[in-house]
Amino acid sequence: MTDNTQRPASGPDSTQDLPTTYTPAEVEGPLYERWVERGYFEADAKSDKPAYTIVIPPPNVTGSLHLGHAFEHTLIDSLTRRKRMQGHETLWQPGMDHAGIATQNVVERELAKEGKSRHDLGREAFVERVWKWKAESGGQIAGQMRRLGDGVAWSRDRFTMDEGLSRAVRSIFKKLYDDKLIYRAERIINWCPRCLTAISDIEVDYQDDEGELVSLKYGEGDDTVVVATTRVETMLGDTAVAVHPDDARYAHLIGRRIKLPLTDRTIPVVADAHVDPEFGTGAVKVTPAHDPNDFAIGQRHGLESLTIMDERAVITVPGPFEGLDRFEARSAIVAALRAQGRIVAEKRPYVHSVGHCSRCGTTLEPRLSLQWWVRVETLARAAGDAVRDGRVRIHPAEMSQRYFDWVDNLNDWCISRQLWWGHRIPVWHGPDGEMVCVGPDEQPPAGEGWTQDTDVLDTWFSSALWPFSTLGWPDKTPDLAKFYPNSAMVTGYDLMFFWVARMMMFGLYAMDGAVPFHTIAFHGMVRDENGKKMSKSFGNAVNPLDWMDKYGSDALRFTLARGANPGIDVPIGEDWVQASRNFANKIWNATRFALMNGASVQGPLPAPEQLSAADRWILSRLGRVVAEVDAYYDDYQFAKLSDALYHFAWDEVFDWYVELSKTSFFRGGESARVSGRVLGEVLDTLLRLLHPIVPFLTETLWTTLTGGESLVVADWPADSGFRDAAAEAEIAEVQRVVTEVRRFRTNQGLQDGQKVPARLTLDGTVLGPHEDAIRQLLRLQPVGEGFHATASLPVGGATVELDLSGAIDVAAERKRLTKDLAAAQKEKSDAERKLGNEGFLAKAPEKVVTGIRGRLATAESDIARITAQLAALPQA
Known part of the structure; x- marks a missing residue:
């Protein structure tokens, strides 16, 4: 037991400050502001206390507090409050993410109400407009965090585009670029024709859409090949047909050129081992500029990549389909092919998985595009090794395999976005094709013809720096020395790939092998009471403020x-x-x-x-x-x-x-x-x-x-x-007696406060000292003249005899006890039958036999108890 002599005493009139009922609305707001004013949530890098650090997963500046935030914040706040009480110098780092696409979309919608687009303003004026929106409308979540009680260090509040974090972004970009880990190349990316930007692979929402599967006939006569596609319009960009090299059906065509319908071009038939001869006709159309698998085939065979759509997914190929939207073109091309007799089969509806933009829901278009990339091989290997060798623990442990499956098979990361709001890529292009990456403390190249790259960085690029950029990196600050690595990262499993793996890669890289956090604790998603995902479209979303x-x-x-x-x-x-x-x-x-x-x-x-x-x-x-x-x-x-x-x-x-x-x-x-x-x-x-x-x-x-x-x-x-095991056992016996008698009272329909005369016969050493308490808890009066025990309850070391004359329905109680007695006798009979079966005893595990013996003993005890209760009931 602890000695609490140093604690203040409670006063004799303590309840004067406590109303009879608790009204949260009168307490929570003022109490939270008092905590903030007293600086309880601030963290001091000069403290000699052990550090405990957690960063808030930065919510989007466009957002408001939803139940998922409330859930996650509750868990983190609980951890940090406990560690603060345990004597740690505790930092819960707050902040928000600039949310590139989401924020730009919000402001563009506001402009649309005025009949304008961002192009009417120009880049500089549009960015100023976004900053103005942030100041006026963004960040309402901060006030909601206070409502929830988040114990964050408000004086350290950060934003992923504030001056310090922008400097960190430019610093790590320069470091990665100089180390040949950032490069520029044409690759197939996910393109959103609505947001007009590249979309990361993990920002694609795949949905089952109803489309059509059309089988087309390419070539003429003996050169005919049938291919099937769900995106007929892309045939305008085909530069080959591919077959498996061992497929005898097409051996005579490999290396030959065949006529591409609706065009004046011929395309080669190439042999590629990645074609599955068992799938469909065993021949596939190859459109290197509009499909990632086709792009890989094109690279292996030196095929031309023809881009057939502009950034809004409008056909650009000269001819009858030029200027049509991709879906309009699809119908028009099918009609034209049908007119030529080249449609072999059409399957409608054909349900298949289609990628959609997670921000606006638009169907994405695979598109060959010149983008900036992070070469992830060495970074991802280091992120995997840090978990494998125990420097970072994933909790729960079964989540580790999902993490390894991701980082061990990670493709290079497309980090450029064709937006105006975000961290602009710090690369300048010269008049003769030169490229210069400029660090935060360097001057961009001067002279005519030099321009900065127009793209901005993926929002997750700056978020990946969060555990150390918020502490002052790239400078060697006291905060960085005290509070890095973070103690834990608490986040949803849905962010394992978006954010956690990237923090691991960048943290290990930027901090010379020091992990960004010691533990990754994954939690689940909040769902409605029926287990369904919460969504406004489902009508089950809840505002936690309500x-x-x-x-x-x-x-x-x-x-x-x-x-x-x-x-x-x-x-x-x-x-x-x-x-x-x-x-x-x-x-x-x-x-x-x-x-x-x-x-x-x-x-x-x-x-x-x-x-x-x-x-x-x-x-x-x-x-x-x-x-x-x-x-x-x-x-x-x-x-x-x-x-x-x-x-x-x-x-x-x-x-x-x-x-x-x-x-x-x-x-x-x-x-x-x-x-x-x-x-x-x-x-x-x-x-x-x-x-x-x-x-x-x-x-x-x-x-x-x-x-x-x-x-x-x-x-x-x-x-x-x-x-004190003895005291625990003693009170357990008291609880057993009280619970059993309470059950009996309830079954008899007695009111909770109804007093009943009773005689108690108690085990003197265990239950005797508790007679007053037992009587009080059970509302049992001492017996007097005329006491007649109408019910007797033997419970453990006690017998409780009650006079319920006029207080109970004797017939109902006899019926209930008779039913209970029959059940106990059946249980006894079943147990005896099994224990009397030599074959069963020879085969059954000892644990099972012991359990049946216990059931027999309990049944015999119940029979004795119920028989005594029946005998104590008044005769009708």
Whole structure:
């Protein structure tokens, strides 16, 4: 047990500061601002405390707080609040992402309302307009974070395009460029004709669309080849037909040229081992400029790459289809081919997977384009090795294979975007084709004809620097020395590829092999109560502010934490938030009761010999729960630790210890003082344990109970080491008696407060000292004249005889007990039959046989108990 002599005492009128009911709206806002004003969430690089660092996964500046944010922030805030209480110099780094495509789309929509486009403004004026929008409308999520209680270091708030982070972006680009890890090349990319930019592979949403599969006849006579395609319009850019070199059907055609329909061109038939002769006709059309697989074939065979569409997916090939949108062209080309008799087969609808822009939903177009790339081979290998050799731990461990599958097979990363909002690529092009990469402390080349590259960087490029750019890199700052590497990265498994792998690659590269974080803790996605993805289009999206307004931020936080099993999606419904609000009210009411009855943290705990069995039991359970919660926190088991705290608080502290203590409180004197001190100790520790998840309620109650400054900077409770197995067993026996008699009362339809005369025969050593408490908990009066036992309940070491004359339906009770007796007799018969079967005993595992023997013993005990209860009932 701990000595708490240094803590302030609670005053005699502590409840004066506690209203009869808890109203979150009156408490949360002012309390949060007080925490911020006192600087509790700030971090000092000069501190000699051990560092604990987590960065916020930067939300988009265009966004607002959704349940996914609330979920993730609750988990991170819980971790950082606990570490702060444990004596760490804790930094939870806040900030937002400039969200290139999303933000540009928002501002362009605003311009469209004015009848303008970004081109009407020009690049410089448009970028100024975006900055103005950010200042006026962006970042509302920061205010919502305060509502949730996020304990972030607001003075360190960063933005991925602020001056310091922009310098970091230019620095690492220059370093990668000089090390030949950034290059410019023509490759097939995912192109969005709506956003007019390249899209990363992992920003493609694949959906099953209804299209058509058309089989076409190329060539004439013996040179005829049939190919099938879902994108007929791309035939205008075909530069070959490919077949497998061992396919005898086409051996005579390999190396020959055949007529391409609707054009005046002929194209070669090439042999390529990557063609599957079993798929379709075994012949494929090759369009190197509009398909990644075709591009690879084209590279192997030196084929020409013909781009047939402009950036808006409009056909540019001279002829009858020029100027048509790709989908218009598709229909027109099919009609033209049908007129020539070249359509062999048409399958409609043909459902197949099609890539869409994750930002605007437009069908993407594979397109050959000159882009900037990061050469990832060595970077990805280092990111994989850091996990394999244990420098970085992935939690839960089963997520590791998904991580390895990604980094071990990573393709070069297209980092350029054809946008105006974002980090502009720091490369200048000269009049004669020269290229110069300019670092942050260098001057761009002067002279006529030099222009900066027009592309900007993928948003994820700057986000990948987040763990160290926010600390002042590339400068060797005190913050970088103190708070890097980050202690943990807590994020959704959906960001493993978008963000986590890239932070690993860039962190190891920029920081000379130092990992960006020691642990990657993946959580799942928040879903509705039926397990369905939340979406406005589904009509099941929830604004967390609505639930916080209705039930309080603590209730929402506790609900989210209680559902957070590592790496597993989290279903949530309003009923669950309401239940958490009820839990908060239970904590409030129980603490008020405790304060009114002398709960105190003043002075040391009484010696064990001064404690009752109930006191020793709850202190023993308290020690176990502290150890349990610590173990769960260290393993990122938020659901389990929340559940442990819920059941300890409600089931053990409030429903049992507070009730058992009432006897002492009513008796007064020394026993009341001892119980009050123990209850104060338990509540003090419980409120500390709950604080990281339920910060507002616990702060209000704890400061009232203890007179302390704030739970934010209070000590995290340590396991006292106190254990008393005998007291735990003793109270368990009390609980067994009370629970069984309560069940009996409920079955008889007795009201909770209805008093009943009863005679108690109790085991003198275990249950005897608890007779007053048992009677109080069960509303049992002492027997008087005329007492007639109409029911007898033998439970463990006790027999409880009750006079229920006129209080119960004897016939209904006899019927219930007869039914229970029949069930117990059947259980006994089944167990005896199995134990009497020599063949079964010879084959069954010992564990199974032991279990059946236990069932037999329980059945025999139940038969004896029920038979006695039946005998005690009045005769009809």
